[in-house]
Structures are given as structure tokens and as C-alpha cells.
Amino acid sequence: MPVLVLDAGNALFKSRDSGEAPDARPRAELLLAQMDAQGTTAMAVGARDLVLGVDFLRKQTKKSRMKLLSANLADAQGKLLFPASLVTEVGGLKVGVVGLSPATPGPVPMEPQAKGRGAGVTMQGLPLQPAAAAEVKRLREQSKVDIVLLLAAVPWVEVSKLADVLEGVDFVLPSHEGRGTGIAQRQGLTTLVPPGERGRQLARLELSVDGPGRFVDNSEPLRAKENVRLLDTTLAKARERLQATTEPAARKNLTEAIASLEVRRASLQKTAGEGATPSPRTHLLSYIQLGEDVPADPAVQKLVERVEPPGSAVH
Numbered sequence: 410m411p412v413l414v415l416d417a418g419n420a421l422f423k424s425r426d427s428g429e430a431p432d433a434r435p436r437a438e439l440l441l442a443q444m445d446a447q448g449t450t451a452m453a454v455g456a457r458d459l460v461l462g463v464d465f466l467r468k469q470t471k472k473s474r475m476k477l478l479s480a481n482l483a484d485a486q487g488k489l490l491f492p493a494s495l496v497t498e499v500g501g502l503k504v505g506v507v508g509l510s511p512a513t514p515g516p517v518p519m520e521p522q523a524k525g526r527g528a529g530v531t532m533q534g535l536p537l538q539p540a541a542a543a544e545v546k547r548l549r550e551q552s553k554v555d556i557v558l559l560l561a562a563v564p565w566v567e568v569s570k571l572a573d574v575l576e577g578v579d580f581v582l583p584s585h586e587g588r589g590t591g592i593a594q595r596q597g598l599t600t601l602v603p604p605g606e607r608g609r610q611l612a613r614l615e616l617s618v619d620g621p622g623r624f625v626d627n628s629e630p631l632r633a634k635e636n637v638r639l640l641d642t643t644l645a646k647a648r649e650r651l652q653a654t655t656e657p658a659a660r661k662n663l664t665e666a667i668a669s670l671e672v673r674r675a676s677l678q679k680t681a682g683e684g685a686t687p688s689p690r691t692h693l694l695s696y697i698q699l700g701e702d703v704p705a706d707p708a709v710q711k712l713v714e715r716v717e718p719p720g721s722a723v724h
Contacts, residue, residue, distance in 0.1 A: 411500035414448050417584035417604045418455030418508070418562030428460040428521055435716045437461065438469055443709060445473040451495055453508035454479040455562030455584055462520035463490055463532065478508025478560060481540035485516060485531050493544045502555040502618060505548035507578075509561045511585070512537050537567055538574060545577040555618065558582065559599075572596040579624060580614065580692075593626055593694045600624060602694060611697040620689030627693040633681035640674050 421437040422428065437460075444452065452458075454477050458466065470477055480493035494507040516531035541559065548554045559581045561568050568583040578599045590610055591603035604612045616624070644667065651663040697703070705713075 412448075413497065413499045413504060414450055415506065415558065415560060415582065416444060416449055416452035417560045417582040418453035418510075419457040419584045420444070420452065420455070420608070421458045422460040423457075425456055425460060432716050434461060434465075437465075439712055439716055441469045441473065441475075443712075445470075445475045449475045450497055451476045451478050451506050451508065451560065453477075453560035453562040453584070454482055454491055454510045456511050458562070460521070464520060466491075478506065479510040480507055480544045481512065481535040481537060482510040483533055483535055484519070485533070487533075487535070490519075490532060493540070494548060496548065496552050496554060503553065505545075505552060505554035505557045507541060507544050507548070507557065507559045509537055509541055509559065509563055510534050511563045512567070537563060537571055541571060541575055541578075545575070549577050556580075556616070560584075568601065569596065572599050572601055575599060582612075590696050592628065593692060595626070598623075600626075600692070605696060609699055611699060613695050613697060615693045615695075617691045618689070622688065622690050624690045624692045625688035627691045630681045633677045637674060637677045637681060640670060640677065644670050644674065 421440050422433060423430075427433050452475060454466065458477075466477055476495050477491045478494060479489065479491040482490050484490060491508070494505055496503055496505050498504070511534050513534035516533050519530045519532040545557055545559075548557055557578045557580075559571075559575075559578045561571065561581050561583045562585060563583070564585045565583060565588065568581060568585075572581060574597065576598055580593075581599050581601050582604045583601065584604060588603055589606040590612075593603075593614075594601045602612065602614055615627075617627075647663060647667050647670065651660060651667065654660050654663060
């Protein structure tokens with residue numbers, strides 16, 4: 410099965426003020442090196458990736474196959490600091506990947522002030538919607554991509570606003586608050602996919618593309634089947650009460666409630682697959698929990714222990 414590995418950003422530092430920690434730089438360097446070694450195609454540039462500045466990111470990924478993306482992070486003159494997107498082929502499909510960084514109310518330092526470098530050199534996070542819309546339009550019209558994925562390293566409230574108005578994006582993978590796992594959420598014209606939290610989970614989004622149209626969540630039929638089962642129990646109890654009730658008003662209320670539940674059940678049955686028209690495009694989201702039951706790679710473990718020795722406060 411063809412695989413595309415992506416990171417939604419905010420992956421390199423524990424917090425926005427952790428750059429002075431002794432292990433901050435070697436930890437970020439190790440993460441970038443391993444993401445590249447493990448075949449990550451692209452990562453969005455988030456606020457927690459900029460702790461040591463733009464120059465650090467550029468130098469560490471200069472020879473990397475993994476690309477850092479941001480369609481709205483620019484210098485003082487408005488020139489983008491990283492590529493806005495990339496196009497890659499996966500399983501015979503052209504996939505466009507766009508990166509977004511947080512918008513800023515004005516210029517911010519490009520390099521850490523504490524280091525005494527880059528004084529007066531600033532960058533800016535341009536408004537999200539225009540930057541994303543322009544890049545998505547370019548990918549659709551010029552690159553003729555089949556699928557567009559948006560890596561949005563921005564606050565959830567901004568992601569939600571984007572989803573309501575942004576056209577041409579199939580899936581949005583957000584990062585910023587570390588919201589953990591969840592279900593794929595259809596919003597506006599796109600689908601929001603929780604990518605997991607701080608490397609504790611690996612999100613797996615399986616796509617089936619057999620034609621045009623919007624993507625349909627393959628987990629919905631599974632949830633619908635479970636809801637049908639629960640609804641059948643409720644209906645059985647309601648019918649028992651109806652048989653045992655002689656008072657006219659109570660019988661009327663129960664009859665109306667049963668009728669409403671039966672309509673709901675019919676709708677759920679359709680979603681579960683009984684009479685539903687198969688979609689040419691489907692997705693299924695699942696997670697791999699990276700706990701103790703997932704064995705560590707011995708070579709990588711040694712590299713990790715150089716940065717975070719066993720028994721140390723950060724291990």
C-alpha cells in the first residue's frame with residue numbers, strides 16, 4: 410500500500426520558551442534527522458518549531474528530503490521563508506500538500522533575541538485564508554492535483570474558521586494545542602483530522618479513491634451499526650411499555666416516541682450500508698498508540714539516550 414508520511418508541525422520543542430534548555434537543540438536536531446530518515450515528506454512550520462529561529466531550521470534541513478512548508482510565513486518584505494507547498498505522487502495520484510503557520514498581528518523577531526543574533530531582522534505570519542486559498546487554487550488549476558492536504562500548525566479556532574470558508578482542500582491536519590486523538594470531523598467543504606498529540610500516537614488515514622466527489626468517512630457505517638444496536642434495545646423497552654400501558658395520554662406519547670425512534674433507526678440503517686450508495690472516495694482514520702507495547706528501535710534508542718540519559722529529569 411502506498412504511504413505518505415506527514416507532520417502537522419509543532420514537533421521540535423516542548424514549549425515556545427524552552428530554547429535555553431540544555432537538551433533543546435540536540436533534541437530538535439535528532440527529531441528532524443529521524444523524521445527525514447523515516448521518510449517524512451513534509452512538515453508545517455509551527456510556533457514550537459521556531460524556538461531557535463528560521464536559520465536553525467534552514468540549516469538543519471538543507472540536505473533533508475523532508476520539506477518544511479509554510480504558505481504564509483514571510484520576511485519583512487513579504488517574501489516567503491519556506492516553500493508554500495509541494496506536489497508528490499502516491500499510488501498514481503498527484504497529492505498537493507500545503508503548510509500554514511500562525512498569523513501574527515505584526516512583525517516578530519526572525520531569530521532568538523537571547524542569542525544576540527538577528528537584531529532588527531523580522532518575519533511575519535501573513536493572514537491565513539488568503540495565503541491558503543491562493544496556494545490551493547494554484548495546486549488545483551496549475552498542478553492539476555487529485556488531492557489537497559493542508560498541514561495547519563495554527564490554533565484550533567483559526568482552523569475551524571478556515572474550514573468554513575476554504576474551498577479545494579480535502580483534509581486539514583491541525584497542530585497547535587495538542588488535542589490528541591478523535592474522529593475525522595466534516596466541517597464546511599473539508600474534513601478535519603486530529604493527528605495525535607506530541608508524538609504519543611501515529612494517525613493513519615486510509616484513502617480509497619475510485620472516482621470524483623467528496624470523501625465519505627468509512628467509520629460512519631461502523632458507528633451507525635452500533636447505534637442501531639443501542640436503538641433496538643431502546644425500541645424494545647418502549648414497545649413493552651406501550652403494551653403494558655392503558656392510559657390514553659401515555660399510550661399516545663409512547664406511540665409518537667416509537668415512531669420517531671423508528672425514523673431514526675431507518676436513517677442509521679442507511680448510513681450503516683443497508684441501501685446506501687457506495688462512495689467512490691472514502692477515508693478511514695485510526696491510531697497507533699506509541700506506548701510500551703511498541704518496541705523501540707535499538708539504534709534510535711541509543712541516540713535518544715544521548716540527549717535524554719536514562720534516569721535524567723527529562724527522560
